[in-house]
Amino acid sequence: MHEWALADAVITTTLKVAENEGLKEISEIIVKIGELQTIDTEIFNFALKEVMQPQKKLLENAKIKIKSEKAILKCKVCKHEWLFKNAVKNLSEDETESLHFIPETAHVYLRCPKCNSPDFEIIQGRGIWIDSISGER
């Protein structure tokens, strides 16, 4: 499962932050999951628990909050903004799966609904992002 690699990235980064900041215990990690990557949050949560397991001391009381963020796309050519959830209906299963692995393949399979350009920005909701890490020194 690809979610495992991302969960591993979140925990590896948390450990690095804890080390840099001298944190002895992490109390909360807030993770944002962008809609574009269509992460399965149940699998992601499961993977997080597995990856956290060896870090009992530091992460024993850590609460992980997962917030989903809607994906908004904006055309560079005609400035039109649209929501990914409205565009995803037109994608095949394989195309959605491509976006799951590499959200940038949105530029391969999606077009601006107004002017049909592939030249658009992913304004928000791309992939996984750590919003904040809280803990005690």
Add this chain to the structure above:
Amino acid sequence: MDPRIEVIDKRLKDVKRIIAVAGGKGGIGKSSVASTLALILSKMGHKVGLFDLDFSGPSSHIILGIKDYEFPKEDKGIVPSEYYGIKFLSIISFSEENPSPLRGIDISNAVIELLAITQWGSLDYLIIDMPPGIGDATLDIIRIIKRAEFIVITTPSKLSIQTVKKSLQLLLELKVPIIGVIENMLDRSVYPNSPFVVLRRTGKSRKFTKSLSIKEQVKAFNIPFLGEIYFDKDFEDSIGNVNKLYNTSFAQSLKRIVLKILQNYPTK
């Protein structure tokens, strides 16, 4: 905070050497060298990965005749499929033969994503087929994979070497390890003899060959000149057929260069 950067070293921890094959211009043979280099190292019995990082013009799969590309397997990330003993990853597994019109930030994101989620496992060499120039993908590899070593390709053309010099200047400034420069596509009708003979014949005369000139220009940077590869008219016909490819004079010349590199830099 982007959680992907910190995990990349972990993903590459069992890769002994990472070699980026780069060059200033398009069409000078970066993908041909990268793919054939991977093939040669694999045939020598090394564990090899090949990562095509040219999202605009991926071509390693065409050179190696990989047609049945599909989504990589998933196991705690993605596991590159293996072809001819080479673990291979390219954007074509996700984009197929469609164009990937990516801007800089998208290229960066896609490079980082693939590095963060790919389980290369244990490798002797990971060869990276770089896109032309010193844009986003190159800067990201330099920024994120500090131990990536560069092989830089040029042709005898002034257009190529002038651009390559800019790449070399940047790599030197950023203290990036450089294995050396390969001069590709020399014209055999202009340089009919072996490089060694050409060098001896013209070394002290005024009639410097372009080959010698490039060699000297590279050496002026205090960078090793790894060798020349003559233009091989049979190369085009070998594209997509690894057996033919391996027997081309192109591959044989590259093999001599590889042996030289391995002699100077044995696998740790």
